[in-house]
Amino acid sequence: MPFKPVRRAYRLLHPKLTLFLVTKWKEKVNVMALAWAMPIDDEANLIGISVHEDNYSYKLLTKSKEFVLCVPSMKQLSLVWKVGTTTGADIDKIKEFGIKLEDGVKISTPHLKNCLGFLECEVEKSIKTGEHTLFIARVVYAAADSRYFDKVWKASAKPLFHIGSRYFATIGELKEAR
Numbered sequence: 001m002p003f004k005p006v007r008r009a010y011r012l013l014h015p016k017l018t019l020f021l022v023t024k025w026k027e028k029v030n031v032m033a034l035a036w037a038m039p040i041d042d043e044a045n046l047i048g049i050s051v052h053e054d055n056y057s058y059k060l061l062t063k064s065k066e067f068v069l070c071v072p073s074m075k076q077l078s079l080v081w082k083v084g085t086t087t088g089a090d091i092d093k094i095k096e097f098g099i100k101l102e103d104g105v106k107i108s109t110p111h112l113k114n115c116l117g118f119l120e121c122e123v124e125k126s127i128k129t130g131e132h133t134l135f136i137a138r139v140v141y142a143a144a145d146s147r148y149f150d151k152v153w154k155a156s157a158k159p160l161f162h163i164g165s166r167y168f169a170t171i172g173e174l175k176e177a178r
Contacts, residue, residue, distance in 0.1 A: 008164070015161035015169055018080055020070040021049065022101075023060035024109040029101065031093050031112070032057045033084030035162040036132075037069060045139040047121065050132045056088040061135065065123040066107045070115035071144075074158040074170045081166075106141040116157050117144030 006012060016035040023030050036050040049069070051058045061067055072080055083093050093099065100113035104120055111118040121137035148157035158170045 011164040015163050018072065018160040018162045018168065020072055020080070020083065020112055020115065021051070021057055022068040022070060022109055022111060023057045023064060024066075025060040025063040028060060028088075029094055029110060030057050030060055030088035031083045031099060032088070033080045033162075034069070040136060046124070046136055047119070047139060048134050048136050050129070050134050052132050054131070058133065060088075061123070062126070062133075064109065066109050066121060067123070067135075067137070068104065068107070068109045068111045068118055068120050070112040070118045072112075072160050073116050073148075074160055074168070076114070077160060077168055080160060080168075104141075105143070116148050116153075116159060118142070 014035070017037065019034045019037055021032050021034040023032075032055060034049060034051070038048050040046040040048050047069075049067070051061065057067075079097060079099070082097055083099075086093060086096075094101065101110040102113045103110055107120045107122065109120070111120070119139045120141040121139050123135050123137045125136040127134040127136070145157075148154050153159050153171065155171050155174045161169045163169055
C-alpha cells in the first residue's frame with residue numbers, strides 16, 4: 001500500500017468528537033463548534049481544549065476562565081456548522097440561531113438545553129502554542145441524558161464526529177471487545 005504525504009497531519013487523528021464550546025463574559029454568551037478537545041487526567045478530572053486566538057470565544061474564555069462543552073447529536077449538524085462558520089464578534093449567535101440555554105449548575109456559563117450531555121469546566125492553566133492556546137481545565141460538573149449514555153455513549157445517541165472540512169460522521173455500530 002503506497003503512502004503519500006498528508007498536508008494537514010492533524011486530520012490523521014480524526015474523527016474527533018465535535019462539541020459546542022459555550023463561553024460567557026458578563027452578559028455576553030457565545031457558542032462555537034470545537035473538535036480539539038481531549039482528556040488529560042481522569043483522576044484529577046482534567047481536560048484540554050485548543051482554541052485559536054482569533055476566535056471570539058477565545059476572548060470571552062480568557063476573561064471568564066470557565067466554559068462548558070456540550071455534546072451535540074447528528075440532528076444538530078446544521079447548528080454545529082452555523083456556529084462553527086460564523087463569529088460571535090459580528091452576530092449574537094444565541095438569538096440568530098434560536099439556541100435555547102439552561103443555567104450552569106456549578107458555574108455561571110450556561111449549557112445548551114437540547115444536547116446529549118455537557119461538562120462544566122474551570123480553567124486552571126493555559127499554554128500558548130503559536131496561534132492556538134491549550135486551555136487545561138478541571139471538570140467541576142458533568143451530566144448526560146440517560147437515554148443516550150450509560151458509562152459510554154449508546155448507538156442511539158448519534159454523537160457527532162468531525163472528519164475534516166465539511167465532513168461529519170456518527171456511531172454506526174458498537175461492539176464490545178472480549
